[in-house]
Amino acid sequence: MSRLLPVASAAQARRYARDLIHQYPGLFRATISLHVAAALAGLAGPRLLGELVQGVHDRVPMSELDLLALAIGGFVLxxxxxxxxxxxASARLGERVLTRLREEFVGRVLALPLSTVEAAGSGDLLTRTTRDVDALSKCVRFAVPETLIALITLGLVVGALLLVSPIFAAPLxxxxxxxxxxxxxxxRHAPRGYLRQNAAYSDVTEGLTETVESARTVEALGRQRQRVDRTDVDLRRSWRAERYTLRLRTVWWPVIEISYVVPMVLTLLTGGWLYLHDLVTLGALTAAVIYVQQLVDPLDRLVGWLDELEVGAAALARLLGVTAGPPPAVTDVAEPVGNRIEVRDVRFAYAPGREVLHGVDLVLEPGERLAVVGVSGAGKSTLGRLLAGVHRPTSGSITVGGVPLGALPPDRLRAEVALVTQEHHVFIGTLRDNVAMVRPGAQEGEIRAALTAVQALAWVDELPDGLDTMVGSGGVPLTPAQAQQVALARLVIADPHTLVLDEATAMLDPRAARDLERSLAAVVSGRTVVAIAHRLFAAHDADRVAVMAAGRIVELGSHDELVAAGGAYAALWDSWQGGGGAMKKARPEGAPFP
Incomplete structure (x- = not known):
């Protein structure tokens, strides 16, 4: 099961909510003032109604009763x-707060290291960006202002009841x-319950997402029953978590009902007894009963929305927990001097105590073409991801131009080193935005030049609206090869000096792969290239070859040198030549590295 992202503490969530509100002091004060004024206007009605009842009892002139009735109507209006x-005002304040919170959350998510996202899995992050954001949205839009109104009204009604007669406050x-x-x-019990409920829902989402994404693999291996059982376990856990919070509500709500029904009954009984003994007037009794009755509505609102506040607080804690603290501040980082990349005694473990890289040393000179080869599980892709800054070493250092790779902010890092894999994504939007997303200020000429470099401009110009054609989900569909060309055009715009290639064309059919390799050749020209070579023709064309075994570089040199040495690489080369002839022939003669 994936490791869930952390959750902020209750104190952190309260402090963040308080700081967020303080960013809009004027609007917050105006909102409070309007609610107080509305509550005060509502208190005048019961008092005037009591005087009206008393006036009818005392047979005052009709003109005075008419004035009282008009005053009641005026206060209601x-x-x-x-x-x-x-x-x-509450809605305006809520929308501004929610907008700021969403913007900061997106910033936090985008600032997450890719390794953190991969460790957590897609289900937890997906739940936080959908279910938790929706819950918090409902809380900010409705629960917070309604609770605020209820608290203000309660305080003012109790004060008005005391002014009528302190005796009537005794039942409270x-x-x-x-x-x-x-x-x-x-x-005391609800916060923990709602956090457990949301975490259980994350497990359900994670399991379903994995099943959908790997549906073909599940079917091919006959693991349908296993996935169904996994879903059943997750759903049972989610059901138990929701049943726990439901039990809390079924106990708490009746207690609250009793707490304000009892005072109302006692007020009627004691008030009637006091009136019969001429200790209070009929007008005072009428006003007191109405005030006590008025307590029911804010208490109902408080009870109803306090539960939503708990859900919102749990959602806020989970959203804040996406990162351990505030979004990282932009700090001055030393400027890399040159494009030389040095790997010194690098070790890495995906889980504590289980190292996959052991003391790797490597130096990449600008413009060099390095192929990294080895059997499956040797650590090739892990080294590539470390060189691209996706993961940080457990120990040791990786520097570019003398500056630690991990110290560079994400936008600067991608201008230095970029990872190219067979995985790619076409975002919803225009093709222009998809290409220029790495540098939104890119001009049309630069975008077209990038597409020309990867041999994509011809089919782009044939689209209904050219660069302004909507692509992605719901737009014009792109083939896998076209989508990869768009990804390569982004690299041309980003202009990194070093590329780490992890079989960028491995998932395409041979013809598309050959076409795309020519596009890739335009991108890699003049750059430092590290190719994770699962097919050894890339190693044959490289300047140097690094042979990995069990998380270490065991051989390093040119193709000819390593073949002549008769070591691990020579064995791999002989094996590939003997069993991979068809694959070798599929590569065009003289095709560019990689």
Whole structure:
């Protein structure tokens, strides 16, 4: 199972939320002021209604009763208008906060090292970018303002009830402890429950994603039952996690219901007894009963949205946990002097205690063509990914121009070294944007020159809208070879001085591979090239060959030197020549490296 990304602590989430709100102090104060004004306007109605009832009881003139009725209507109208503006202000504040949070989250995700993403798997990150973002969106848009309104209204209604008569606040002394104990119990258990629920859902997403992506392999190996069993296990775990949070709610909600039903009943009983003994007026009793009744709505809202707040808090903790801290600040990094790459005593382990590279030393001179060969599992691709900066060494160093490769920011790193594999992606958008995404300011002439270099301009000009044709999901489909040419055109725009090639054409049919190798030749011309050579014709054309075995470079030299030495490379070459004749013939005579 993949290792899940970390989760921020509750304190970190609260601090981040507080800092985020403080970025909009004016709008936040205006929102609070409008809600307070709306709540105050709502408090006038019960008091005036009590006076109206008392006036009817005392048989005051009808003109005074009419004025009281008009005043009640006026306050209702004012409250309605204030509520409208308060909700608009809340929505505006929520959208700005949510926009900032989403932008920062995207920045955090893009700043993640690729090795971290690969270790976590796609399911967890996919769940955080969809389910958790949606949950937080609902929380920011609705739960936060509704909870804020409920708290403000509760405080003001209790204050108004005390002004009517402190006696009427006595029943609250029974309901408040019930509510406090129940809520404290819920808040102690809910955060852990919702984090476990979201993590379990991540496992479900991860399993389903793996099954869909490897459907053909699953079918070919007859592992359908195993994948179904894996999904069943994940779903049971998710069901248990959701059942736990549901149990919390089924205990907490009835407790809250009791906590505000009991005060209402006691207020009616005690108020009636006090009125019968002439200790309170009918108007005061009416106002007090309405105020207690008014407590029900904000309490209902508080109960209903507090649960969403817990879900949102768990989602925020997971989103913040994508990186251990804030997005890395851009710091001054020493400028590389030259393009020389040095690998010194590099060791690497995907998991602690399980090294796959052991003390690798290598020097790449500018413009050199190096082929890395060896049997499967020797560590070739791992070394290539380290040279491209995808992974960082467990120990040792890799420098470019005297500067540690890992110290370079991602955009600068890709201007130095780029990894080219058979994996490629066409993003949703225009073909122009797909090519220029590595340097958005690239001019049309540069884009067309890059496409010309990889021999792609002819078919691009035949597209319905040329460079402005929509491609990617829902757009004009590109063949695998065309998609790879787009990826190579990006490299021409990025202009790195070193390329690490991990069988960029291995997954294409022979004819497409031959055409694409000619495109690739234009890209590698004049650059330092490291080719992870699974087919030895690349090694034959290289300046030097590095032979890897068990995570070490065991031989290093030119093709002719290594063949003459009669070592591991000579054995590989003899084996390839004897059993790979057909593959060798498939390569055009004099085809360019790699």
């Amino acid at each position: 004012v409250q309605t208008m204030l509520i409208r503006f308060a909700h608009l 002394l029974i309901g408040v402890p019930i509510m406090a104990v129940g809520t404290r119990w819920y808040l």
